[in-house]
Amino acid sequence: MLCSNKIDDCSQFELCEQGQCMCNIEFGQEICDNSNNLILIRMKTGKFNTSKKILSMASISQCYMHCLNNTQFNCAGISYIKQNEGYQCHLFSEISYPLIENENSYLIILKDKTLGVCGENFSLTPPMEQCYIRIWIENGCFAEEFKPNDYEKLMTITEFIDYSKEMFKLAAQKFSVNENSEIYRLICFKRISSEKNIAFNKEVNDHGQSYYPLGSPLHAVDGLLHSDYSLGACSELYDIMNPTISIKLQGKHRIKKVVLWPTNGKINQTVNIYAENSINFCANNVNMIIDLPTKVYCNNLKMNRADDVTIQEIFLTSLYLCEVEIYPENVAYLKPVFAKIANEHLSKLTDGHESDFATMNLGIDYWVTINLLAYYNVFIVDLKPSLTSEGTNQNILIELANENPALVKNSANFNYCGEKTYLIQMHHYYSIVCNKGGVKGQFVVFRSNFNPFQKVEIIEIEVIGRYLRNSDKENVNIFLNKPSWSISHHNKQTAACKLTNGIFHDIFQTKKERYPWARVDLLGNYRIFKMAIMSRRNANRARSIRGILSNYTEFIIKDQYNSSQLCFNNDNDFESGEYRIWTCQQPFPVGRFATIYLHVEEKEYFSAYEIEAFGQQIINDNFTLIPLVKSDRTVNKQGFIAKLESEQLPLKAIDGLALNDKTENGFFSCTGISMNDDYEGRITIYMDSLHTVDQVTLLLPINSMTYISNIYRDAAIQVAVEILDIYLQRQICSLKNKATLEYLFYNCQFIGDRISFRIINGTRKVLKICEVYVFGEQQKSPRAEVAQDRSRPEIDRSRPEL
Incomplete structure (x- = not known):
């Protein structure tokens, strides 16, 4: 951890050096490694009603x-006094407050022991702030930085225990408020939020003038964090005066955190942040940090759910933002939902809209899960049932797991949260409260005690929980956002990029083909352990599906045995909309390119919602x-x-x-440039330093290469590795001509710090690129030692266009 010699920069057990x-x-080291869970009190001791004396220890750590x-x-902690050789130590299970002054004695108290941080006399007020935090957590609420208010400071420990229990009970009611209109849930669960930015690619409204495309308000939600x-x-x-940017969200949300990314203009800005109106504020008079993102926690305990967030500059006539993130x-919200069987889009359960319901088929062996x-x-799961289910008794059991439920269930890995058997009422959210302290896991799994299953109609599911860490490696989908392409696509709306975009209701479909396939570039060499597919509803074309791994991209699928390694071979029928996962055959396949295909001689459609892999x-x-x-282009055409x-x-x-067609909500992830004989149109991508470039791959828009080849005849995309010394040296990579697919490979073997792209040959030329990937190694030699290789193609020595 970095520090600046300030007392609070490091823990009590560390030094800033x-x-x-x-x-x-x-x-x-043992104490330092656990310093966040310990309290050090110097030159004090206490009365220990229960202790075990250790006469002599060689170190404090022992x-x-x-x-x-x-x-x-x-x-609950230790008390120690330094001796001539070693330490005299006491272990204690409880302590009496107030502490006693003793210049030779030191205390180390464990934060998770109530009788250590609060003491044994509960008729006193809490002796330290950690006592409040411990009681708050122990009784079900969460507190990362709990600060007692003036009213709470007057309570005895016993009174505060009763108070915290009551707060947890009231927080179970989603919209319950106290006499001051403060929302109990915000009181009980402060500063916990999703780690998903819900502002990305949402509609933006502004109050102000934006004169150039470079400064468009759309860039505040494009996901790009560049400050230049x-x-x-x-x-x-x-x-x-007081310019604003308002972001329209999908559905109503209770906002917990907003992150503002500044430009590199080093401008002092002060903003208000509110949702729908200034009374429903997140925070006022926020002084933005000049060089770093400003994290703003919404501490307004009266803040209601809203479907837009506004950032307003309060002093200047200008507003500069590179990105707004909302949590x-x-x-x-918008997390993947999949099931053993589904007859409709279950993504409706987490889309933020409350206008439509989805039917969950729940039973002992039939499940629905939300992958967080x-x-x-997880502390609370909120369910909003459909009005058409009013008056029916339903059973829902909720578990948390760190194991995908599509695998064979190991009950030891599934932790019980709670269940609900209820009479559905109109306009109600039903809240299922997990055990005090919450239940941990990545997958929220819904089942029932019916056999085989019952139909449960739910409008929306919301989950309240605290982010702990990233997924375990075995739960990380390595196909996500990787470039993909296929033998064909039924239309532009069913292109292969739908398979790896993480949206479980975007359909992929080929035309009728023999051995129809889709392929994913993992952008590296992987050993694959599992593959999964979300099948199409009410269709069983995927019965003959297979998954293979290879280091080749061009081979005949039906003769793939010499060019690839098999992961799985499916021979069982699918349920409608079933999510199914396979463990790969051993030895586990290794390679860069994964291919999913139908092993069928006759022509057939191949369609699916999503494919995943784990390895x-x-x-x-x-x-x-x-x-x-960074990236730029020579002209703004x-x-x-x-x-x-x-x-x-x-x-x-x-x-x-890896999106080469617009998404369902219109997001566009491609760039382009038009060119003619009067100027050279070129797009340039810059690397972080000097590298030896082995390969450049290009993801192009759907049908773009067919369009270029057919309309502009011999036109091709030229790729060059460049290095700027005194002059710009351009080294031409291999050429790709008349390609029919949208994913291109260029072999290079050149040293440089940038890559350029342009259309060559033909007449009217338009270059369109959706994503660039560059492979190689860090160049260790000094730039001055880079020599021209006579065996390489001729270097273009023209000066760069500035």
């Missing part, structure tokens, strides 16, 4: 480890993805006539999204 928090060797490992003694205004990733509004209370995409501690990357430092830091210029700026080519 050369800008880093370093463990104080007096305490030992004393502490005795406390942790003593199974016959509920140790000239790259086209920021929003700038001018010439009006709601509901951790299930991270490891959470482990095999690192190769000589062939790895190279970081791309846009390539997509039907799109705004602000939607297709060059940074879209390196935004990390």
